[in-house]
Amino acid sequence: MLRLIGNSLLRRRWQSAATVLGVALGAGLLLAVVLLYHGFDQGLERGRQRLGADLLVVPSHATVDPDNALFAGSPLNVYMDSKFVDEARKVPGVRRVEAQFFTQSLHLECCSVGVETRLIGIEGQVIGRLAGMSPEGRARLEKDEVIVGSELLGGIGKPGALIELLGEIFRLAFRLEATGTALDYSILMPMESARALAANSDALKPVWQDAGDPHRLVSALLIEVTDPGRIKEVGRALEDLGPLRVIRAADSFQRLKRLMDGFVFVLAAAGFLTALGGVAYLLGHFSSVAWDRKGEWALYRAIGATKARMVELVVGESTILALGGALLGLPLGYAVYRLAFARLASHNAFPFVAPSGVLVLTAAASALALYGLIGLLSAAGPALRVAQLEPALTMAQGDID
């Protein structure tokens, strides 16, 4: 019977090819949408986890979008006096204060890292949170150790590897998993090491002439409050300390989440509609096949096909077309996803976590199974109608084209 189906499909090669192509586009689009949806969803979740603070304090003149700094890992090249660290710790309702120090881009300045790279000085629990983003992660960093983003160093990025940064030698502690954000292109090190490196850099000296001694500067404060109900009150108290801008993480997160939720919803809807479109397309196709080839089906019945065999023939054809189309479409969908991912990664515009190989394979297998099921279900109705055809019809009809 498979041969009969195969012959029939091959002889109607243009019709079959058109159906396979239609399914391939649907299945490919579905896979791309599912992978992007998952990437954004995980990216948002990871952004939330990475934050680990209730408030972000930056100098009031900071022009960089703080949402991007919070969730996409993009550093702010702004500085404020480090005295605000101690003053912030004294504000009632503040449980913990951690400072971060960002330097200028190291583009063309670094001899061992060949792409635009950011240096970030970090301390305390931030290291612990970053440790959770790598299987080799650990909660402590020595002065000469660094953490690097997933897109840096390539194959040589193993723990213990030596890296030269602005003339100093560092050891790699661990490498972060991909986030799809600027963090993937960042190097993180202990605060004091970052400050020392910045201070000794000839290229950065003009910056410090304006901003002051980097050892007395910080870029941002991450603040955790004792009572989430008092966030507004604590925020106001922090703003009273000086020319500071306080960003509530919850507001910022919610704003970004709303934006991303909208985007993710569009993706999810696109995926759903794609699958639904696949059903409608195949249903239409096989309904028309059932009708157009009525004479052929009646002949099969007349010369001995049981009703069950008729159902097998129609459903078999549809399932082969659907699975064939899906098999062709999945690599296309993956290619589309990779293109989209490459563009997103180059802009660092959204938090995005690239799905693992296992997840990609699982999604592909699921899409394949889904399209197999769609093929089966969409042909079920027409197949049952075909099975009910009167075999005597064949006595009254002319030749079958």
Add this chain to the structure above:
Amino acid sequence: MNPPSQILLEAQNVSRIYGSETILDNVSLQVRAGEVTTIVGPSGSGKTTLLALLALLLEPTSGRICVAGRDAAALSDRERSRLRNEFYGFIFQSAQLVGALSVLDNVLLPAFLAGKARESRTVARELLQRLGLGARADFLPHQLSLGQRRRVALARALLLRPAVILADEPTNDLDARRASQVADFLLELPSEGYALVLVTHDRQLAERAGNRWEIHEGKLTPPVGIPDSSEPDLQRILQNSQQ
């Protein structure tokens, strides 16, 4: 005198009514192995309907169709399908070839449906050879002439070596030479053990085939010398005489 051969197919007082129109009226007929049964009648007389009933493609409104002694009404769809596949060979009015399949695959159609395509391939090629179509096995039906298509349909009907060949106007639309070739082939089949039921309005073909039943406005008249088996008593007598 040779003993009468086995009854393969029997219509007993069969009627078929569409709405208020009686297409077949109390028809009785027996088809025996190795014999030709010719049914002659004008268009619209009920020939094709009778053939469809004998072939289990239609259900009678009343009466019985018996296949090898079994009442067809008691058969399941699977059993009827299997009989249509293996017991009958069909030659329809038009060749009824599937345009998307090659000549060889068209011949193999009954075998595909029976799951016997592999072992039937050689037989299919032999039949095509015998019918003068060996070189056209890979052609598509639209590349054949009308007569060639009719011969492909013949090969398809014979593929699984059925017991009964049902031929509906097999020489229709053929020129005299082609019609004669097809008729020659068909009329040799009973000598090979096939039962041939030949439905035609071609008087010449009917004369050659013999055992000619006349059908007119749904009523079937047996050949001269054969009593009307629609009479139950006569039928019983006939059956008894055959035993």
